[in-house]
Amino acid sequence: MEIPFISKFIKAMDKPVENTLTSNYTYLFGPTTSGKLVNEFTAMQTSAVYSCVRILAEALASLPLHIYRYKEAGKERVYTHTLYHILHDEPNSEMSSFVFRETLMSHLLIWGNAYAQIIRDGAGRVVSLYPLLPNKVEVGRNSSGEIYYVYTPNAEENPHLKSYASYNLRRHEVLHIPGLGFDGLVGYSPIAMAKNAVGMTIATEEYGASFFANGANPGGVLEHPGVLKDPKKVRDSWNEVYRGSTNAHKIAVLEEGMKYQQIGIPPEEAQFLETRKFQINEIARLYRIPPHMVGDLEKSSFSNIEQQSLEFVKYTLDPWVIRWEQALQRSLLLPREKREYFIKFNVDGLLRGDYQSRMNGYSVGIQNGFLSPNDIRHLEDMNPIPEGEGGDFYIVNGNMTKLKDAGVFANKVRSE
Structure with a gap:
């Protein structure tokens, strides 16, 4: 092709x-x-x-x-x-x-x-x-x-x-x-x-x-008081019995006055x-x-x-x-x-962080008017609130007002 x-x-x-x-x-x-x-x-x-x-x-x-x-x-x-x-x-x-x-x-x-x-x-x-x-x-x-x-x-x-x-x-x-x-x-x-x-x-x-x-042991030396005719045979027989993790902690039997000296x-x-x-x-x-x-x-x-x-x-x-x-x-x-x-x-x-942090953040967003309930539901992968039920409303906390408008309500009451 x-x-x-x-x-x-x-x-x-x-x-x-x-x-x-x-x-x-x-x-x-x-x-x-x-x-x-x-x-x-x-x-x-x-x-x-x-x-x-x-x-x-x-x-x-x-x-x-x-x-x-x-x-x-x-x-x-x-x-x-x-x-x-x-x-x-x-x-x-x-x-x-x-x-x-x-x-x-x-x-x-x-x-x-x-x-x-x-x-x-x-x-x-x-x-x-x-x-x-x-x-x-x-x-x-x-x-x-x-x-x-x-x-x-x-x-x-x-x-x-x-x-x-x-x-x-x-x-x-x-x-x-x-x-x-x-x-x-x-x-x-x-x-x-x-x-x-x-x-x-x-x-x-x-x-x-x-x-x-x-x-699970470092290397060592087998010491023999005499002269060994075949040291390779002694070494191989030692490794065959004691070498490997499956043979760890086995009790060693030393013959003919041999001693084991750990090195490493x-x-x-x-x-x-x-x-x-x-x-x-x-x-x-x-x-x-x-x-x-x-x-x-x-x-x-x-x-x-x-x-x-x-x-x-x-x-x-x-x-x-x-x-x-x-x-x-x-x-x-x-x-x-x-x-x-x-x-x-x-x-x-x-x-998004943990659940509590997200909810606190969403609460701030709704109270300050830059998030609607449907915006939050979209972020949380939830279906939107049906149209006409207030899911798309942007609201602000009524306790807050502009600095220049502070006291306007009180002055209006006095004039009446």
């Missing part, structure tokens, strides 16, 4: 000329000072990285995503636009909107870039969106200054692309959401930028695993647990995740968890939301639509 708009481009321009491919940053991964290999897959095997990526990917994927039209007095949601169903329900026939956004967000958090192929109809309108793996995409600029993308799949990951063939995709055929970068064109991988911190996390996890694999530093003295905890906070700092969201409740309490959660939305999630919104508007809306429509996530539900 040919891709709309792509076949003509490939025939006219088999290979871009005078290009500079700038998106392949895999060389930034690799060995670290801890001696551990760090890449996108080994990083995700650590609980801290996996937890942070999952928190952000699921948070963004769960937000309502709508298309709005500008009005003279505000905005209105547009359900009839072709993009509404694609973004809100099904970007393609194989994925829900949640899975699609969760996948692209995980790409963005691991590789620093998220790509999706845009399938359009003859009028240029978006028909469907398919994710593209970032490590198989290269971004370039041809001699005329036009940005293009080269994608080389190696599996049946996209029904519109054949395997083991490079595809040149033009700018209007790719949804590209870049992360933090240095050239404004592509983003850098957070994992690659902080690979030493991730490598140390991997090293501490492996040390803990090997510690328990050795019976116990994990408590090496502050192993503190190191692991610090590395978890280090990864949480990398993704700007509050520690309590990755299971560290040491400095959390009932009085500050809510505030930390609100700060997570404002300072962590909101920048990602804006990055997504602007990329969607730039790539998916037609040029003639950009002045009339805009795409927006709804994060209001995450910022």
Whole structure:
């Protein structure tokens, strides 16, 4: 199956000329000072990285995503636009909107870039969106200054692309959401930028695993008063009986005057647990995740968890939301639509706070005339009060009046 708009481009321009491919940053991964290999897959095997990526990917994927039209007095949601169903329900026939956004967000958090192929109809309108793996995409600029993308799949990951063939995709055929970068064109991988911190996390996890694999005891020396003819046999027989977490705390029987001398530093003295905890906070700092969201409740309490959660939305999630919104508007809306429509996530539900705080805020809003009962019911996902029963009235507290009108009523009584 040919891709709309792509076949003509490939025939006219088999290979871009005078290009500079700038998106392949895999060389930034690799060995670290801890001696551990760090890449996108080994990083995700650590609980801290996996937890942070999952928190952000699921948070963004769960937000309502709508298309709005500008009005003279505000905005209105547009359900009839072709993009509404694609973004809100099904970007393609194989994925829900949640899975699609969760996948692209995980790409963005691991590789620093998220790509999706845009399938359009003859009028240029978006028909469907398919994710593209970032490590198989290269971004370039041809001699005329036009940005293009080269994608080389190696599996049946996209029904519109054949395997083991490079595809040149033009700018209007790719949804590209870049992360933090240095050239404004592509983003850098957070994992690659902080690979030493991730490598140390991997090293501490492996040390803990090997510690328990050795019976939760450090290494030691078997001392024999005489000369052993076959020391390897003695060592192997000791390991066979006492090595491993399942053999921990077994009673050792030493013969022929042998003694066991422990060497090495116990994990408590090496502050192993503190190191692991610090590395978890280090990864949480990398993704700007509050520690309590990755299971560290040491400095959390009932009085500050809510505030930390609100700060997570404002300072962590909101920048990602804006990055997504602007990329969607730039790539998916037609040029003639950009002045009339805009795409927006709804994060209001995450910022509402606890029930009592919301009710107190609504009470202030009604008494000061900037909220009606139906406004509040809409915010709380409740059906409106029927028309004619006062649900849309805006009222103010009658005990308050303008400063210049203070005493007018009393003067009027005296004159009468």
